[in-house]
Amino acid sequence: MDTHVWLHHAETGGYWxxxxxxxxxxRSRGWVPSDPPPPAPDPAVAEGLAWREQQAAASADTPPTTTRARRGSTKEQ
Known part of the structure; x- marks a missing residue:
């Protein structure tokens, strides 16, 4: 037999x-039985994703500094 039940409060969004x-x-205070709360996001993963987005934005704003010659080009310089 279970000794505890998950409750959720719609107004505050809390779980207990x-x-x-x-x-x-x-129940008279607005708490209703519910499923367990969704798992919280991992802060390390969120930080890593934010860093990748910053790096992608920074590289998109910076033009390339060098150009490459095309392979197989027969054009003389």
């Missing part, structure tokens, strides 16, 4: 793992 005997008391 409530003891089963107290669920009815909390």
């Amino acid at each position: 793992e409530c003891p089963v005997p107290a669920v009815d008391d909390w």
